[in-house]
Amino acid sequence: MARLYAIWAAALLASPASASICLFDSEKIQLTADKLEGLSPANAGLFKFGPLAATERKTSSQCKVFPGDKDWPSEDAWASLNKVADNQLLKPRPKAAVCYNGPEYNPAACEQMTANWTNSYIHLDDPIEMFSPVLQGLTCLPPDVYDSKNCTQGGFPVYVINATTTKHVQAGINFARNTGVRLVVKNTGHDFIGKSGGAGSLSIWTHHFKDISYIEQYEDEKTGYAGPAFKCGVGVQAFEIYKVASEKGKVVVGGEGETVGVMGGYLQGGGHSPLSSLYGTGADQVLAFEVVTPDGKFVTANSTHNSDLYWAMRGGGGGTFGVATSVIVKAYPDMTTTASSFSFSTATLSNEVFWAGVRSYYDYFIPNADNGTYSYFVLLPNNPEQGVVTFTMTPFFAPNKTLEQTRELLDPWFTRMNELGIEFDPNLKEYDSFYPAWRDYFPLEAVEKVNVQSGSRLFPRSNFADQASIDETFNNMRQSTETNHVIVAFNMKVISPDNPDNAVNTAWRENILFAIQSVRWSVNATVDEVWEARKGFTYGDMKRWRNISPGAGSYLAEADRLEPDFQQSFFGSKNYPKLWNIKQKYDPDEIFWVATGVGSEKWQVESVDTLPNENGPLCRVGVKTRLSAAAMRAHNTIKYSH
Ligand SMILES: Cc1cc2nc3c(=O)[nH]c(=O)nc-3n(C[C@H](O)[C@H](O)[C@H](O)COP(=O)(O)OP(=O)(O)OC[C@H]3O[C@@H](n4cnc5c(N)ncnc54)[C@H](O)[C@@H]3O)c2cc1C
Ligand SMILES: *[C@@H]1O[C@H](CO)[C@@H](O)[C@H](O)[C@H]1NC(C)=O
Ligand SMILES: *[C@@H]1O[C@H](CO)[C@@H](O)[C@H](O)[C@H]1NC(C)=O
Ligand SMILES: *[C@@H]1O[C@H](CO)[C@@H](O)[C@H](O)[C@H]1NC(C)=O
Ligand SMILES: *[C@@H]1O[C@H](CO)[C@@H](O)[C@H](O)[C@H]1NC(C)=O
Numbered sequence: 298m299a300r301l302y303a304i305w306a307a308a309l310l311a312s313p314a315s316a317s318i319c320l321f322d323s324e325k326i327q328l329t330a331d332k333l334e335g336l337s338p339a340n341a342g343l344f345k346f347g348p349l350a351a352t353e354r355k356t357s358s359q360c361k362v363f364p365g366d367k368d369w370p371s372e373d374a375w376a377s378l379n380k381v382a383d384n385q386l387l388k389p390r391p392k393a394a395v396c397y398n399g400p401e402y403n404p405a406a407c408e409q410m411t412a413n414w415t416n417s418y419i420h421l422d423d424p425i426e427m428f429s430p431v432l433q434g435l436t437c438l439p440p441d442v443y444d445s446k447n448c449t450q451g452g453f454p455v456y457v458i459n460a461t462t463t464k465h466v467q468a469g470i471n472f473a474r475n476t477g478v479r480l481v482v483k484n485t486g487h488d489f490i491g492k493s494g495g496a497g498s499l500s501i502w503t504h505h506f507k508d509i510s511y512i513e514q515y516e517d518e519k520t521g522y523a524g525p526a527f528k529c530g531v532g533v534q535a536f537e538i539y540k541v542a543s544e545k546g547k548v549v550v551g552g553e554g555e556t557v558g559v560m561g562g563y564l565q566g567g568g569h570s571p572l573s574s575l576y577g578t579g580a581d582q583v584l585a586f587e588v589v590t591p592d593g594k595f596v597t598a599n600s601t602h603n604s605d606l607y608w609a610m611r612g613g614g615g616g617t618f619g620v621a622t623s624v625i626v627k628a629y630p631d632m633t634t635t636a637s638s639f640s641f642s643t644a645t646l647s648n649e650v651f652w653a654g655v656r657s658y659y660d661y662f663i664p665n666a667d668n669g670t671y672s673y674f675v676l677l678p679n680n681p682e683q684g685v686v687t688f689t690m691t692p693f694f695a696p697n698k699t700l701e702q703t704r705e706l707l708d709p710w711f712t713r714m715n716e717l718g719i720e721f722d723p724n725l726k727e728y729d730s731f732y733p734a735w736r737d738y739f740p741l742e743a744v745e746k747v748n749v750q751s752g753s754r755l756f757p758r759s760n761f762a763d764q765a766s767i768d769e770t771f772n773n774m775r776q777s778t779e780t781n782h783v784i785v786a787f788n789m790k791v792i793s794p795d796n797p798d799n800a801v802n803t804a805w806r807e808n809i810l811f812a813i814q815s816v817r818w819s820v821n822a823t824v825d826e827v828w829e830a831r832k833g834f835t836y837g838d839m840k841r842w843r844n845i846s847p848g849a850g851s852y853l854a855e856a857d858r859l860e861p862d863f864q865q866s867f868f869g870s871k872n873y874p875k876l877w878n879i880k881q882k883y884d885p886d887e888i889f890w891v892a893t894g895v896g897s898e899k900w901q902v903e904s905v906d907t908l909p910n911e912n913g914p915l916c917r918v919g920v921k922t923r924l925s926a927a928a929m930r931a932h933n934t935i936k937y938s939h
């Protein structure tokens with residue numbers, strides 16, 4: 298017996314790790330009939346697994362059940378949800394409620410919160426706050442940031458399950474299906490277009506799925522991968538996995554931003570990284586997901602099980618196909634890394650010299666990306682009245698390169714800059730490891746402003762293939778800066794050496810420059826003025842960018858909610874129909890919906906101010922709406938310049 302055990306143990310140790318043998322403890326706790334003991338039959342019925350029978354489908358209801366509706370769940374029903382969710386059901390108020398008249402009013406707390414408002418950490422650790430307040434509907438901000446007049450819940454969910462086990466996720470999904478309440482999923486709330494919010498909804502908050510375990514040798518015969526990997530809870534953020542990986546002498550592909558939820562929406566939506574020019578997207582790293590599907594069941598999605606779901610969840614966007622609880626991602630050996638940061642501006646340079654310096658950089662986008670580097674730069678028209686424009690390299694990042702190799706790569710560009718008379722200190726530094734280089738050189742980004750919207754473009758290689766194409770691209774971007782649009786751009790190549798077959802937007806594979814521009818309007822702008830600014834941007838400034846990159850795309854996680862033909866732009870014409878079919882297969886009851894997500898065209902948020910945000914009920918498109926027809930029409934008739 299002892300001998301048998303020893304053989305068995307040896308075999309287990311030697312055998313390649315597979316997803317089936319390593320569920321986290323948090324994942325082992327699942328929703329089973331015994332978990333519903335003590336509930337009345339009616340309340341137990343709220344947790345029935347899907348899909349719904351044809352007779353149970355609320356085909357007549359044109360909107361998700363909204364607070365105030367007769368079908369809105371009773372207090373008793375919510376109490377049952379809280380019970381099944383182990384008292385982890387929250388009814389959170391916006392943080393800034395302490396600044397407004399009402400029971401939460403607390404001037405001292407308001408002052409502290411206002412002082413800390415732009416610190417991203419205070420929002421990421423909150424159950425409902427979103428990085429882009431515009432998409433919430435601006436209904437409760439610190440008055441010094443934006444006067445919301447009254448503090449209302451707006452586009453924030455009503456209830457949140459602070460999920461820490463599979464059971465909590467299953468309870469939330471089943472409850473939403475059986476009651477007709479809108480369901481949303483929030484991890485960090487980083488998404489640019491409001492996909493972690495939703496008025497009148499129940500939210501599943503995944504932030505506390507924080508487990509990380511190292512797998513020394515993961516083998517997947519189907520994909521051919523054999524090597525180290527990490528299994529991570531979906532709440533794990535960039536700063537956490539980078540640190541743990543570094544302690545194992547490894548790196549993992551994740552975002553540049555330190556608080557991005559890399560194991561959640563980031564990798565499901567694609568995900569670019571300081572390591573993308575070497576290893577591709579975040580989605581390209583995924584070996585397996587554990588996921589609660591819209592029917593409430595808990596499944597593995599990998600190359601051999603639910604492989605269509607596995608394909609779709611690698612690039613097809615978060616909040617669409619189910620809720621993942623963990624992910625297994627590839628890991629790579631740590632490497633020498635060199636970085637550089639500097640800036641120059643028209644405060645000390647003539648316009649001509651400044652722009653010649655920027656233009657000279659464009660000549661090196663292709664070789665720099667092909668050499669495995671990633672650069673992040675900003676063109677900031679910070680003072681348009683005086684015409685001061687600043688270029689900031691923040692940073693130029695060269696993984697797997699020594700200082701000498703990096704200097705050599707940058708030398709031709711820097712020589713031209715010097716010839717133009719542009720003086721700067723390139724602040725080059727070599728590290729023997731990725732993690733400290735990343736820590737030192739990338740900025741901690743702040744929460745978004747209340748009067749801004751971004752749009753983005755994945756400019757392909759052909760835009761930089763010859764001088765005429767580079768000139769056209771450069772001039773278009775210069776025009777954006779000169780008309781007061783902030784540009785944030787990333788020069789990288791996004792191809793994985795393993796070339797996995799997944800749903801990543803095919804436009805990423807051609808990408809050389811991922812560029813974001815933003816439009817700003819007055820903080821006091823009226824709804825009509827905001828519409829005018831936004832339409833001018835989407836159909837003016839962004840159209841110029843689309844026109845010079847026909848057939849390319851945009852990045853669904855850093856994008857414009859009004860992106861025209863988002864199916865082509867965010868997913869690619871080839872992938873979209875396939876994604877759409879997988880969505881119909883796994884989510885026939887339409888539990889999951891995110892703005893501009895796969896299958897989202899069937900529903901729309903009827904926002905109270907008509908602006909594109911989450912502050913209103915989610916209703917089927919093409920049926921009678923809750924808003925007055927006049928209000929809905931208004932935004933379609935507003936004239937815009939350009
Ligand atoms: C400051 C900042 C820096 C950024 N840096 C980068 C970067 O370097 N590279 C890059 O590619 N992107 C970057 N982004 C964009 C980022 O990738 C997206 O915002 C991404 O959606 C973040 O995912 P999240 O899970 O953290 O965010 P959330 O906004 O909470 O979630 C995003 C979407 O994913 C869904 N989702 C989250 N978790 C799950 C889950 N477990 N299962 C199913 N659905 C889920 C949500 O419903 C939502 O639709 C940045 C954004 C900001 C604001
Ligand atoms: C996929 O997951 C299933 C279920 O956990 C497991 O049995 C199988 O071995 C996995 N496939 C691969 C290639 O690891
Ligand atoms: C910011 O918040 C912290 C607590 O998180 C508090 O200690 C600090 O005083 C706040 N800062 C300001 C300037 O109020
Ligand atoms: C909002 O505030 C105004 C006064 O500023 C008040 O008249 C109104 O009733 C409030 N609305 C709501 C919905 O609370
Ligand atoms: C959410 O749950 C975690 C883990 O139990 C806990 O630490 C945290 O305080 C909870 N957050 C809120 C806002 O209740």
Ligand SMILES: *[C@@H]1O[C@H](CO)[C@@H](O)[C@H](O)[C@H]1NC(C)=O
Nearest residue numbers: 663664665667668705706709
């Ligand atoms: C790397 O950069 C050098 C110098 O710019 C260039 O000549 C070379 O082609 C690049 N390498 C690749 C693989 O593109």
Ligand SMILES: *[C@@H]1O[C@H](CO)[C@@H](O)[C@H](O)[C@H]1NC(C)=O
Nearest residue numbers: 575576629632669696697698
């Ligand atoms: C890192 O650089 C070494 C040589 O300097 C090279 O052999 C290796 O392939 C590089 N790694 C990657 C991932 O490009």
Ligand SMILES: *[C@@H]1O[C@H](CO)[C@@H](O)[C@H](O)[C@H]1NC(C)=O
Nearest residue numbers: 440443444818819820821822
């Ligand atoms: C916006 O309104 C505030 C008061 O709500 C006022 O103090 C400020 O001057 C206005 N700003 C502009 C640009 O009109």
